[in-house]
Structure formats: structure tokens, C-alpha cells
Amino acid sequence: MICAPADSPALDESAREKITQLRDVLEASPDIRFITELRYQDKPHLTLIAALPSSAKERDAFENMQGQFFSSDSAPEAILQKSFAEELLGKRRKPGEDDTNVAELGPPLLGKDLVMRYAERMATPGPAITASETNGTQNAVSDHADDVAGAAYSVISREQTLKIVGISDLDPDSLRGPGRARVFLPLKFAENLHVMQATSLRDNSSAAANTPTYATVSVRVRSAKNVATVENAIRKMGFNTFSIVDATRSMRQFFAVLDLFLGIFGSLALAVASIGIVNTLVMAILERRREIGIMKAIGASDVDVKKLFFAEAGAMGVLGGAVGVALGWTIGRVINIGTNIYLKRQELPPEQIWFVPWWLVLGAIVFALLVSLISGLYPASRAARLDPVQALRYE
Amino acid sequence: MTSVSDKSKQNGSSVVSTADLCRHYRMGETLIRAVDGVSLQVQSGEFIALLGASGSGKSSLLNLIAGLDRPTSGSVVVYGNNLAELSRLELSKYRLRTVGMVFQSFNLIPSMNLMENVELPLRFAEVDRNKRASLAQTALHRVGLSARLRHRPSELSGGEQQRASLARALINQPRLLLADEPTGNLDSHTGMEILDLVREFNETLGMTVLMVTHERTLAERYAKRLIFLADGKLVDDQRNHEHETVPTLQGGRP
Ligand SMILES: Nc1ncnc2c1ncn2[C@@H]1O[C@H](COP(=O)(O)OP(=O)(O)OP(=O)(O)O)[C@@H](O)[C@H]1O
Ligand SMILES: [Mg+2]
Numbered sequence: 048m049i050c051a052p053a054d055s056p057a058l059d060e061s062a063r064e065k066i067t068q069l070r071d072v073l074e075a076s077p078d079i080r081f082i083t084e085l086r087y088q089d090k091p092h093l094t095l096i097a098a099l100p101s102s103a104k105e106r107d108a109f110e111n112m113q114g115q116f117f118s119s120d121s122a123p124e125a126i127l128q129k130s131f132a133e134e135l136l137g138k139r140r141k142p143g144e145d146d147t148n149v150a151e152l153g154p155p156l157l158g159k160d161l162v163m164r165y166a167e168r169m170a171t172p173g174p175a176i177t178a179s180e181t182n183g184t185q186n187a188v189s190d191h192a193d194d195v196a197g198a199a200y201s202v203i204s205r206e207q208t209l210k211i212v213g214i215s216d217l218d219p220d221s222l223r224g225p226g227r228a229r230v231f232l233p234l235k236f237a238e239n240l241h242v243m244q245a246t247s248l249r250d251n252s253s254a255a256a257n258t259p260t261y262a263t264v265s266v267r268v269r270s271a272k273n274v275a276t277v278e279n280a281i282r283k284m285g286f287n288t289f290s291i292v293d294a295t296r297s298m299r300q301f302f303a304v305l306d307l308f309l310g311i312f313g314s315l316a317l318a319v320a321s322i323g324i325v326n327t328l329v330m331a332i333l334e335r336r337r338e339i340g341i342m343k344a345i346g347a348s349d350v351d352v353k354k355l356f357f358a359e360a361g362a363m364g365v366l367g368g369a370v371g372v373a374l375g376w377t378i379g380r381v382i383n384i385g386t387n388i389y390l391k392r393q394e395l396p397p398e399q400i401w402f403v404p405w406w407l408v409l410g411a412i413v414f415a416l417l418v419s420l421i422s423g424l425y426p427a428s429r430a431a432r433l434d435p436v437q438a439l440r441y442e
Numbered sequence: 443m444t445s446v447s448d449k450s451k452q453n454g455s456s457v458v459s460t461a462d463l464c465r466h467y468r469m470g471e472t473l474i475r476a477v478d479g480v481s482l483q484v485q486s487g488e489f490i491a492l493l494g495a496s497g498s499g500k501s502s503l504l505n506l507i508a509g510l511d512r513p514t515s516g517s518v519v520v521y522g523n524n525l526a527e528l529s530r531l532e533l534s535k536y537r538l539r540t541v542g543m544v545f546q547s548f549n550l551i552p553s554m555n556l557m558e559n560v561e562l563p564l565r566f567a568e569v570d571r572n573k574r575a576s577l578a579q580t581a582l583h584r585v586g587l588s589a590r591l592r593h594r595p596s597e598l599s600g601g602e603q604q605r606a607s608l609a610r611a612l613i614n615q616p617r618l619l620l621a622d623e624p625t626g627n628l629d630s631h632t633g634m635e636i637l638d639l640v641r642e643f644n645e646t647l648g649m650t651v652l653m654v655t656h657e658r659t660l661a662e663r664y665a666k667r668l669i670f671l672a673d674g675k676l677v678d679d680q681r682n683h684e685h686e687t688v689p690t691l692q693g694g695r696p
Contacts, residue, residue: 337549341550342562344549345543345562345611346535346566348530348534349531439510
């Protein structure tokens with residue numbers, strides 16, 4: 048999860064520490080990423096560089112890495128993304144065939160040096176010249192305030208040698224990876240470089256001048272279910288948040304709409320079915336008028352007749368519920384088989400996206416029973432009120 | 443009224459007692475007097491035939507006594523219960539326990555086999571499930587249908603169906619059997635077989651029988667008392683003189 052500063056507070060070291068101390072937060076690391084030039088064997092390559100916290104080592108994203116992870120969090124070392132490694136070696140990908148084995152890339156590159164050129168952002172003590180000039184006629188307090196708000200830092204061009212320690216086949220576009228960066232540096236090391244980032248130019252918060260602020264901070268939480276609460280807590284601190292959970296929001300919306308539609312169809316089906324039950328039973332009463340007359344003649348009470356039709360309605364409900372559940376289960380099976388065939392083609396592990404829990408089976412049947420019993424109320428009492436003499440005359 | 447009914451009133455042993463019983467139907471402007479002021483006493487153990495032309499109100503009177511219908515005016519008292527005062531539930535219990543009914547068209551339930559048909563009144567009487575089967579079996583055995591327990595009514599002859607419906611009528615041991623033309627759909631031989639059974643129950647169980655028929659010969663052969671209806675009115679009530687076994691108390695004719 049990443050949080051970008053909103054209008055009010057500064058997303059600086061103290062804010063980061065506060066976030067770290069939130070419940071269920073495992074780690075909050077500043078997200079450092081910048082585009083710069085890297086020289087390898089005197090050839091310049093422009094690329095996006097990102098910092099990795101040492102905890103990234105444990106992530107399965109770096110499972111298939113060639114070489115090693117950073118020796119320390121502040122070592123001048125780099126891990127390359129596979130495609131960047133290919134670029135350095137001058138390999139060109141043919142379209143269609145995109146799988147070079149990472150192992151091939153290791154030997155020629157591991158242990159080699161890269162030279163990184165970057166712009167260091169340096170805080171300048173005291174008011175900036177431009178600021179005091181424009182506001183010079185005003186009083187000191189406002190002078191100072193404006194000074195701080197101004198660009199009170201300078202930019203120095205620097206060079207840094209990096210040792211290639213690893214090559215990762217991490218998909219640069221994958222959501223799990225650090226978004227599209229192709230070269231990774233250890234976090235502490237990257238932080239100490241004070242690389243000027245794109246967002247720095249827009250930075251006009253008061254803290255900007257003295258303490259560095261982060262454009263974004265990545266927060267790792269204990270488990271997926273904590274994401275929402277942690278997000279809320281961070282939002283309360285005044286920062287914007289974004290998470291994978293947000294990314295799935297549109298999917299969840301889709302399912303919500305789907306649920307709504309199914310709900311509407313379900314209610315309609317329910318209404319139609321209830322009317323169907325009422326109709327069937329009323330018809331049954333008409334057809335079996337004579338039977339009802341006979342039963343009354345041989346001693347059936349109103350309640351006996353009512354019970355009979357109620358039992359019939361209930362049987363209809365249970366049967367309907369059972370058939371419905373069986374049908375739903377079958378449809379679910381078909382969908383599962385279909386998706387698993389698809390997943391298999393995509394070489395993904397099978398998933399059971401559709402399943403019918405036992406409580407739903409039970410619930411559906413009980414619900415169907417209830418609905419049919421309620422629908423049976425009117426027909427049953429109508430049957431019970433039938434005049435036996437009339438009913439017996441009916442042929 | 444007749445001297446017979448006067449006498450039975452004095453005895454106070456009436457099973458059924460109607461007083462000025464009326465059942466009128468209003469059809470638009472016209473008023474149909476299906477039962478029109480019938481006063482009748484039936485004594486315990488009697489076998490009565492109710493005779494009359496079609497539309498004379500025989501079935502209507504029987505339905506009133508059976509508690510299937512309520513009188514427009516007058517009263518029906520059966521075993522001391524004024525049916526007009528009973529609630530719907532009490533009436534159904536009365537039909538269940540006190541009377542047994544047999545119809546011209548048998549009125550068995552076609553979707554049930556004979557056992558189930560005969561068990562039905564036991565179910566309404568909430569008799570134990572395991573007791574029901576043996577009771578129904580005994581009843582069907584008594585009417586000679588032991589071999590047809592699992593048959594549907596449609597698989598049986600008319601006579602067999604009427605036997606089954608007799609078994610059903612008797613399963614709760616009623617004290618009063620009401621039969622509405624029980625032989626109407628049967629040939630004379632089969633009809634007599636059925637009435638032999640009815641007479642047997644009348645004589646051995648002391649069950650009072652009130653039977654509607656329009657066959658005078660059958661009525662004279664089985665009934666001990668003949669009651670004639672015309673236009674809803676009781677027009678004649680006589681001892682059956684041909685019935686030698688019953689001692690004639692009085693002349694019978696009014
Ligand atoms: N529900 C009713 N609505 C209107 N009139 C009725 C109704 N039930 C019976 N009736 C009329 O009451 C009269 C008596 O009918 P009921 O069925 O009692 O005659 P019945 O003696 O049994 O005749 P049948 O021998 O043909 O069975 C008839 O005229 C009949 O049309
Ligand atoms: Mg009739």
C-alpha cells in the first residue's frame with residue numbers, strides 16, 4: 048500500500064514512523080523512484096530506478112532471482128530486472144519469443160559495475176535569494192514564511208558506482224512488484240542519495256526545505272483483511288491512500304451490480320413462484336372439490352383439510368428448493384469446470400470460484416418451504432371453508 | 443304426525459329427532475323448499491328407508507341429519523345434540539364419530555388405495571398409525587375385500603367400491619349409518635349384497651340405519667320402517683308389514 052501526501056501534513060520521516068506504529072502495520076518504507084541515466088561499459092541507459100526495503104528479500108517475487116539480494120540495506124548495489132539486463136547485454140527480444148532464461152543473464156553481468164548519474168537535492172540553509180527579493184518590503188515574519196515555502200534547496204549533479212548483485216525475472220508490470228522499475232537499489236542507500244524526485248518540484252509544504260518528504264510511502268500490513276482499517280487510519284492522518292484492494296474495487300463493484308441484478312431476478316422469480324404455488328393450489332382445490340367434500344362428509348375438520356393442503360404446499364416447496372439447489376449446484380460445477388479449463392490453458396492453478404456451502408443448501412430449502420407455506424395459506428383456508436354439500440354435488 | 447313417532451317421543455329413546463325442520467334454497471326470485479317442516483323421530487336400532495320422487499328432498503334431509511348442511515329453520519337433535527348449535531369443529535367431530543355415510547357414487551378417493559381410503563377417518567380421528575392398518579384391514583375383511591387392500595377404487599367393480607365405502611363408513615364405529623341411494627349405481631343382485639351387509643350391521647351391531655332409496659322393493663325387503671317424502675314434506679311414515687321379523691306395534695298409517 049502506498050500513501051501520497053494530501054494537502055495538510057508532510058509525509059516525512061516522522062509521519063512514516065507514525066504509520067509504522069499503527070496496528071497491523073509490518074513496515075512502512077518510503078517509496079523512492081526516479082528516472083536517471085545508468086552507464087554500463089560507457090553506454091548510457093535511461094531507466095526507472097526504485098528502492099527496495101530489505102524485507103523484499105522474503106517476498107516470493109524475488110524467488111527466482113539470479114545472484115544475491117543486497118548485502119546490506121545501505122550497500123551501493125543494484126538488482127536488475129531481466130529486461131534491463133537484456134538491454135545492457137544488447138539482446139533484443141523478438142516479438143513472440145519473450146522468455147530468455149534469467150540464468151543466461153547472470154554470469155556476464157553479476158559483479159559488474161554500473162555508474163549512475165543523478166541529481167542530488169540539497170537543502171540550502173537560510174532564506175532563498177529569490178524569495179527575499181520579491182518579498183523584501185514586507186515584515187520579517189512573513190518574509191520567513193515565504194522563504195520556507197519557496198524552493199529553498201539546490202540541485203547538485205552526482206555520480207555513483209553500483210555493483211550488480213542480482214538479476215530478477217520479476218514482471219515489471221506486475222502489481223506485486225515495485226511498479227515498472229527496472230533497476231532496484233537498497234532502501235537506506237537510495238534514501239541517503241537524496242535524489243531529486245519528480246514530485247519535489249511541486250513540493251511547497253513547510254517541511255520541504257529542511258527535512259526531506261516522500262512522495263509515497265509503501266506500507267505492508269499483516270494480512271489482506273487489515274488493509275481497509277490501516278487505510279482508514281492513514282487517511283485520518285491526512286494522507287491519500289491506494290491499495291490493491293482499491294484496484295479490485297471495480298471488480299467488487301461489478302460483483303455488487305451482478306448481485307443486485309441476481310437479487311432483482313431472484314425476487315421476481317420468487318414472486319412468480321409464489322403466485323404459481325397459489326395458482327396451482329387454487330386449481331388443485333377446484334379439481335379436488337369433490338375430494339374435499341368427501342373428506343368433510345367422513346369427518347375431516349377445517350383444520351384437517353387445511354393441514355392437507357399445507358402439507359402439499361410444503362412438499363412442493365421442499366421439492367422445488369431441492370431441485371433449485373441441485374440445478375444451482377450443477378450450473379456452478381459447469382462454471383468451475385469451464386474456468387478451470389481456461390485457467391489450465393493459462394497455466395494457472397485451478398480455482399473453485401463457485402461453490403455451494405451446506406448452509407446455503409439448507410437455507411434455500413428452508414426458505415423455499417417457508418415461501419410455499421406462506422403461499423399455501425390462502426388456498427388452504429379456501430379449501431377448508433368449502434361447503435361440503437356443494438362440493439359433493441360437484442362432478 | 444304418525445302414532446309411531448308420537449310414541450317414540452314419549453319413550454325418549456330417539457336417536458334422531460327433527461322438529462319442523464326446513465331447508466330452503468333461494469334461487470333468485472323463487473324459493474325452493476327442499477325440506478319443508480319435517481318432524482321425525484328415529485329410534486335406536488331402526489332400519490328406515492326414506493322414499494320419494496326425485497327432487498322430493500331426500501338427500502337434503504339426509505345432509506341435514508348428517509350435519510353436512512345447516513337447517514334454515516327448525517331443529518335436528520341427534521343423541522341429544524342440537525346440530526344447529528354446534529360449531530363447525532363440533533359438527534366435524536360429530537360427522538367423524540357419530541355418523542357414517544355411504545353415497546350413491548361411492549365417493550372413494552381415486553388417488554388412494556382401499557386401505558388408505560378406509561384409514562382416512564382414522565387419520566382424522568388421530569388414531570395411532572400402527573393401529574390404523576389393522577383396523578382398516580379388519581373392516582375390509584368384514585366386507586369381503588381382504589384380497590383387494592392395495593387396489594385403487596378404479597380397479598374395482600361398483601359393488602366392491604360400495605363395500606369399501608361401507609367399510610370406511612363403519613371404521614369409526616358410528617351409531618348412525620346414513621346412506622344416500624347406496625344401491626343406485628348397482629344392479630339389483632349386487633345392491634342386495636350390499637344391503638345384506640347393511641342389515642347385518644344393523645342387526646349385529648345395533649346400528650341405526652337411515653337409507654335413502656327410490657326402489658320400493660328394496661326398501662320393503664330390508665327396511666323396518668318406510669318414510670315417504672314429497673315436495674320436502676313428510677307424507678307417510680309406516681311400519682313395513684312385509685317385515686315379518688318385526689312385531690307390528692300399531693297400524694302404522696296415519
Ligand atoms: N344447493 C341447492 N341450490 C338450489 N336448490 C337445491 C340445492 N340443493 C337441492 N336443491 C333443490 O332442492 C330440491 C331437493 O333436492 P334433493 O337433492 O334433496 O332431492 P332428492 O330427493 O335427493 O332427489 P334425487 O332422488 O334426484 O336425488 C330439488 O328441487 C333441488 O333442485
Ligand atoms: Mg338425492
